[in-house]
Amino acid sequence: MNQLNNEVPMGAIGNIDKEPEINMNEVVGTHDILFVCLDTLRYDVAKEEQxxxxxxxxxxxxxxxxxHAPGNFTYPSHHAMFSGFLPSPAEPTPIMERESLFFPKNIGLGNATPKGAFAFEGSTFIEGLSKVGYHTMCIGGVAFFNKRSDIGKVLPSYFEKSYWHPSFSCHIKNSFDNQLDFIERKVKEVENNKRIFMYVNIDAIHYPNNFYLDGAKQDNKDTHAAALKYVDNRIERLFDIFRERGKTFVILCSDHGTCYGEDGYEFHCVSHEIVYTVPYKHFFL
Known part of the structure; x- marks a missing residue:
């Protein structure tokens, strides 16, 4: 406890004994894990449509x-999330009351793993899941996953298998449909007794998204919402693919938001409240 007190203010520690909502040590090894990123989805738009x-x-x-997202655009946000640092509560929350699903071994407050978190070995929790027998798969979307450049190879390299196709690109109106067709085929290739960790980067909400709203000539909050509704209308198919395999735990969130002129800002890679405020949920199928 003295080590904890020396590293953080007492008021930030909170209730160390608080029980987590999810015990990932009971999930890992017994469930498939599906991490779905609705790339660029703003919290305010998601909440309004909800x-x-x-x-x-x-x-x-x-x-x-x-x-709050751990980064203000795709590349830094994913490095953090893949290392276990998923979006954190926007409301002030004591450190020890923030729920962690995955946590790297031997770092942090007194090298202690938060209660309920899966302590993983390796530089990412993807590597950690692979070490305990998961087949790890990445279904790319935005250019940071397309493997067409050196920087586009970095994030996919964390997975045993990674896939991208031009038809998954954000400028393709039916990109999510194309991803779903591919996912359905790939999941069927994995034996039912082999656990899957799959990451899906859904980029339909990323710019450009004006083609989801008839008559729109440029991206704005309305076209952003229309893109979200396109994804919503199809996302149950993704969940059904995993339901057929059995028990699945789902992480569903955005990696960052984007501005459409608020305070003079456009798009993301800027530290504006709209950009770093994101929607998040996790649940069991």
């Missing part, structure tokens, strides 16, 4: 949590 009931399939799995 409250209006226009995203009924996503709404089935609980309310969005308002969180």
């Amino acid at each position: 409250d209006k009931g226009t995203t009924p399939y996503i709404n089935k799995y609980g309310q969005w949590k308002k969180c």
